[in-house]
Amino acid sequence: MYTADRPSLGWIAGQGSWTAHFSDTALEQIAELVGPLFDVSTRNILPDGGAQNPVFLIAEGWGYSYYDFPDGRRHVVDVHPPGEIIGVAAACSRHNAPRVSTLTQVTAARLDGAVLRKRQDTSDDMARGLSRLLAAQQADLIDQMGSLARHTAYERVAAFLLRLYERLEKGAPTGRGVFACPVSQQVMGDLLGLSVVHVNRSLRRLAEDGILHKRASDVEILDARALRRLAVG
Amino acid sequence: MYTADRPSLGWIAGQGSWTAHFSDTALEQIAELVGPLFDVSTRNILPDGGAQNPVFLIAEGWGYSYYDFPDGRRHVVDVHPPGEIIGVAAACSRHNAPRVSTLTQVTAARLDGAVLRKRQDTSDDMARGLSRLLAAQQADLIDQMGSLARHTAYERVAAFLLRLYERLEKGAPTGRGVFACPVSQQVMGDLLGLSVVHVNRSLRRLAEDGILHKRASDVEILDARALRRLAVG
DNA sequence: CGTGGCTTTGAGGTAGCTCAAAACTCGTGG
């Protein structure tokens, strides 16, 4: 399960668009702190390696982060395309870290959140990078919250897929209106506060209405204009 | 409407618990950047003073921040007790700033988010403080999202009031189980993704069940244990 | 003492839920 390699600076810098928030110096530090790459198969939890606040870098594959409620309900905070960094805010604030599970086979690396938090105090470059990353993440979260609070199921599904599309396009623009999305309807439900059944029906309706078509692991946008109109509310 | 005074460093340091995230040096900078105190009456929007991304300090009174949807729906992001700082993430990420409106008469001060963002780049102390503040805020937001996604109306109302209580206690512990809450049911609805009518019925039921009692501008907790059980899910 | 916002209550509608079961997909082992 463990691969021998440790990710290099160059590798890290080439990851998701989050790296743009950090200076080279800060990325070098992250490269130093991060552990070896390891593989996790589909539908498995990323191991925390004993850290209170693990931070994960996803090199390949898709994951999602979530919290379990004591009674079995589950809140999926976000899905994570390849290249993302996960758990930074929890690490820096000493809050409960979310669990991270996989949607596909994943190759990831881990670093200890406690160490990252220490760097936040000791390295100016790190502090600056973190503040930029966290500010950007917060803005996205608030978008998502607005969708949860005020959108219908149909709109939530549309808005989620549009946000995902735009996130992926930011990293690697294709302009093609088709994007990877190996996200099960169960996970979408737990992210959007809906039952699986209703996610299914909403997707069906989006397809019938000629707005988008979700297949097993990708999505085709059929009418970008209408989609955008839906997602804005 | 404008009072002449400019808030002093001492004043700022005595504000909400957010100041704990910042060093004295950073607080001094904030003190320098912040404009004069001004008053806004109940049910009014805080003026942005022409800034793209205004950041507000609330000295006295309560406010709430929100986004309007084009069709009239409204998403209230959070309510703000006296002493809070509002709009930091939007300023640092150049995203759309929320509007801020008042629940009571408010005395506030404003600073230009663009200037704050510049300081984030030029001052190490500021960057560090911001990264800590933003990390803590993000953790709270994720809690709130979980409530939106997975709680019933009854639980959402309970969880919101409990969170508010704990926030207020953190700043000024009383241990009394009674706390200020001049939040209208309309605003609670727009925060929790519920209709006013249903907020009203949920509050009624919480009172009937002997859990808590909301009055015009405060809340009395009747059964803290039961409340906590409800809020956790 | 009238007016606007807030709260409260009733009545009826509907979006989204639960339960249940069938069809499909895909990785695994024989």
Place this chain on the structure above:
DNA sequence: CCACGAGTTTTGAGCTACCTCAAAGCCACG
């Protein structure tokens, strides 16, 4: 190469939590 099993998607049927509309009472403030 097939059969099996676990997870996922899809569909149907019935239920309920929450919504909308409407109206009345209440309170604060000018």
